[in-house]
Amino acid sequence: MDQEIIIPKKKKWYKQKKFYIIVVVGLILLSMVYAKFLKPEPAPEYETAKVELGTLTQTVDATGNVESAGEVSLRFENGGRVGVIYKKSGDDVKKGEKIVSLNLSALGAAVAQASANVQKAQADLDKVLAGNTDEYVNSMKAKVDQAKANLDQIKATYDDSIANAQAALETARLNLELSEGGEDSQIVEDAYDDLVALLNSTQSTLSSALTEADNILGIDNILSNDDFDDVLSVLNSSKLNIANSKYHSAKAAKIDADGMINSLSFTNEHDSMDWAANTTEDALSAMKDLMFAVVEVLDNTTPVGSLTSAELSTLKINVQADYVAVNTAYTNLVNEIQAVETAKSSYSTFQVTHQNTQANLDNLKKKKTADTAAYQALVDQSQANYDDAKNPPRDVDVASYDASLAGAQASLAQAVANRNKSVIIAPVDGVIGKIDAKVGEYVSSGEDVVKIVSPHFEIKVDIPETDITKVSFGDEAEIKLDAFGEDVKFAGMVTEIEIGETVIQDVVYYTVTLTLEEDGENEILNGMTADVLFFTEEKENVLYIPSRAVRNNGSKYVRVLKDDEVEEVAVKLGLRGDDGLIEIIEGLEEGQEVIIKVIEN
Numbered sequence: 001m002d003q004e005i006i007i008p009k010k011k012k013w014y015k016q017k018k019f020y021i022i023v024v025v026g027l028i029l030l031s032m033v034y035a036k037f038l039k040p041e042p043a044p045e046y047e048t049a050k051v052e053l054g055t056l057t058q059t060v061d062a063t064g065n066v067e068s069a070g071e072v073s074l075r076f077e078n079g080g081r082v083g084v085i086y087k088k089s090g091d092d093v094k095k096g097e098k099i100v101s102l103n104l105s106a107l108g109a110a111v112a113q114a115s116a117n118v119q120k121a122q123a124d125l126d127k128v129l130a131g132n133t134d135e136y137v138n139s140m141k142a143k144v145d146q147a148k149a150n151l152d153q154i155k156a157t158y159d160d161s162i163a164n165a166q167a168a169l170e171t172a173r174l175n176l177e178l179s180e181g182g183e184d185s186q187i188v189e190d191a192y193d194d195l196v197a198l199l200n201s202t203q204s205t206l207s208s209a210l211t212e213a214d215n216i217l218g219i220d221n222i223l224s225n226d227d228f229d230d231v232l233s234v235l236n237s238s239k240l241n242i243a244n245s246k247y248h249s250a251k252a253a254k255i256d257a258d259g260m261i262n263s264l265s266f267t268n269e270h271d272s273m274d275w276a277a278n279t280t281e282d283a284l285s286a287m288k289d290l291m292f293a294v295v296e297v298l299d300n301t302t303p304v305g306s307l308t309s310a311e312l313s314t315l316k317i318n319v320q321a322d323y324v325a326v327n328t329a330y331t332n333l334v335n336e337i338q339a340v341e342t343a344k345s346s347y348s349t350f351q352v353t354h355q356n357t358q359a360n361l362d363n364l365k366k367k368k369t370a371d372t373a374a375y376q377a378l379v380d381q382s383q384a385n386y387d388d389a390k391n392p393p394r395d396v397d398v399a400s401y402d403a404s405l406a407g408a409q410a411s412l413a414q415a416v417a418n419r420n421k422s423v424i425i426a427p428v429d430g431v432i433g434k435i436d437a438k439v440g441e442y443v444s445s446g447e448d449v450v451k452i453v454s455p456h457f458e459i460k461v462d463i464p465e466t467d468i469t470k471v472s473f474g475d476e477a478e479i480k481l482d483a484f485g486e487d488v489k490f491a492g493m494v495t496e497i498e499i500g501e502t503v504i505q506d507v508v509y510y511t512v513t514l515t516l517e518e519d520g521e522n523e524i525l526n527g528m529t530a531d532v533l534f535f536t537e538e539k540e541n542v543l544y545i546p547s548r549a550v551r552n553n554g555s556k557y558v559r560v561l562k563d564d565e566v567e568e569v570a571v572k573l574g575l576r577g578d579d580g581l582i583e584i585i586e587g588l589e590e591g592q593e594v595i596i597k598v599i600e601n
Helices: 017-038 105-130 134-181 188-218 237-262 270-299 309-344 348-390 393-418
Strands: 045-050 052-068 069-074 079-083 098-102 424-425 431-434 450-453 456-464 478-482 490-506 507-514 529-546 554-563 564-571 572-576 583-588 593-599
Touching: 017 270, 052 572, 098 431, 105 393, 134 348, 188 237, 188 270, 188 309, 270 309, 450 478, 456 490, 456 529, 478 507
Parallel strands: none
Antiparallel strands: 045 593, 052 456, 052 529, 069 450, 079 098, 098 424, 431 450, 456 507, 478 490, 478 529, 490 507, 529 583, 554 564, 554 593, 572 583
16 A cells, blocks of 8 residues: 655744744844934033122132231340349330349449449549648558558568468479389389289178179079079079179189289289289179179069068178179279379379479569569559648649549449440330340340330231232221131221232232221230231122133133023123122123033933
């Protein structure tokens, strides 16, 4: 039987799976194209501000200090120590009043002395004119006697001084004789005898110190520290190792020193004594190091077990006592070694001393001759005055006394002037602003000591060149002083604008001066810090916008939103006010929105 062949039917194209895949991919691609190229862009967003109508204020701020509207700095013409301060800061002062004076003791004494000299010169003149009395003649005779007595006294004084100088010269001569011979001189022998005696006494100090150290360390006397050897230097074992090492060094040095000292006698050669001294010095130095090391061992030992705090304290006291004794012996030995060296060089020293005492004696004899002659001249002068006193006055004598009186009066005037130079007197009325001095303090003639200020104040501030054109003469200002806080305000007015510039860190400034109106309640002091706000200009009923909205492409313009469209509008600008605002004279109306910037999405 023939087999039937069945041919399957072919699916239609729109029912195939492949068709649907292609459709889906196509829709996706179509949506992407639409989103990228056909979808409309969102409208831009802007930061805007409205054109406002109101009052626009322009101010300039600066900082300065309160100053007196008029002040005078005063100083002493002469330097010296302050004696009296008559006024204090803040006191009223009148012209001619004393403010400060230096110590006038010496200057006052000079004035008193000069005044006494005037009185004496006047009295002398009067006496000459009146003729010499018996009393005056007798006084002249007394002056002759006094001058002769002074001459005798100076001779006696020099005789005593010369006798003392001769005795000193004799002593120097004897010392020079004793020191002759250098190494073999008696002075050197005495010094070596002292050295040998000191070396012998040092042995006991070394022995005592070494024994005390061994009692603690237990090196030779191993039983001495059984009660505490296990806690020795428990806080730092290295200190014990160091002390043990230094014990052996000190012991060896002591043995060397004992050998040298025991072989010494006063008849040994000086070299042997020097060697023994140096060996002993080394032993003392080593013993000092040992005792210091033992001190450190005890400092690192704690009172535990059988070692009590009292026992540890006693050990420390004993070691410290031996340490002091060794150190003292070391110092004494060094000094004695130096004494030997000094004795060796004593011949040169005594030779210089002998020369100096001889020169001193010679000088005294010369001075006696000169001073005796001077005192003899005084005797001769007083004798001449006595002889003149017995005779009637001559015209030339009167003229001489007149000249003496005039000289004394001139000296008095000079003394008064010098005293006045040491007193500061107010040259004008005012208020004491500052006294830069204390009683007992030294001041020089170049220092400003007193400042007198006017009771009225002003403020000087520096305005940069970018703002100086905004400030005008007569502008009002609001002033705050740091001393009174933000709530207290004072009024001020511009009274001066300097045309000369001041350059501060490459910036040009101009100094502006303002008056300061006092409120009668707060005490204003010179130098207070002031914050000044100038009200340079103010306009009412003007249009203004933020200055950030103004653009420049050769001419000034702003961008405005009109029916959601951006338009560029030319504007004419006016006053630049505070807070970044600027006046619009032409081009805009109140309520319009100007674009400041585009807000990025």
